Amino acid sequence: MNLSDFDFALPEELIAQNPLERRDSSRLMSVDREAGGIEDCRFTDICDLLTPQDVLVINNTQVFPARLHCTTVSGARVEIFLMEEIDGLVWKVLARPAKRLKDGSVICFADNLEAVVLGHEQNGSVVLEFRCVGDFNTIINEIGEIPLPHYIKREGQQTSIDRERYQTIYAKERGAIAAPTAGLHFTPEVLENLKQKGVSIAEVTLHVGYGTFAPVRSDDISEHRVLGERCEITEETAKTVNLAKAEGRRVIAVGTTSVRTLESFAENGELRAGRGIADVTITPGHKFQIVDGILTNFHLPKSSLLLLVSAFAGHELIMSAYAHAISERYRFFSYGDCMLIV
16 A cells, blocks of 8 residues: 555644543544444443453553753754653654754853764754753752643643643653643543443553654555664563453553554564563554554554554555544544544
């Protein structure tokens, strides 16, 4: 298949710019991939759509304020986006504009934080070595901004609520540069209701990186590769998931990040525990070993995330579901509505 097969026209007004007042007041589209059925629901209906035998897998990564602003020795302002920790205070970053950062120069972020430009890489990233007075993470928390996606446009302004709402309620493992947005709909009440029903909740960790959102650059989707992302699966989660698979019960992944983690650590139909890199690229034709259902938001046209959900549900069904979402005025992307595919 070609990348152009995954394109669609989205009215700009359907791109959610702000979170709803309540996390769980979003809409949910229920999609049956076997029957091809589509049903309009509310997110709180998830308690009725899941069964007591299901295992719900959530990604407990925590977004950190990865967007910074610095000043060069010439006084020029540069925006820095922390991408990947290489070693301690050495980081790979994106810079805008990168040409203002000269190798060997020192840039200033705050009175207690500066960095030396170690070099530029061929992929456009820049390597910085930070120097700080105090704890690095504490300083970043104080001066950094939550890296909201580019399609959220509020004249360049964040709101104070973004630090809370662009974060799942169960986030605890710091390291993501973007939220696993399918999990943004959950409230403590919804999770408790699912547990009371008998649904098992299992956690994985995948620190969402730039690779998840990097554009697909090849029209031939078989040539596309998603960059690896750091992840971990505990022995407890592996045991819970493997028992469910052995007993023929469903494993429902919350978000494409959970899907990628589970499928990256699948071996012969079983999930192994461990810490490493999720490096599987899921496109149509992928043989799913672990995942039986996906809760996911609505994704950008021609994105790797749209390829992933199409691989699970089928291209025709997903494009029909997206057309239905547009006609019914669903809210799209990070702060938007969601779909449950089973």
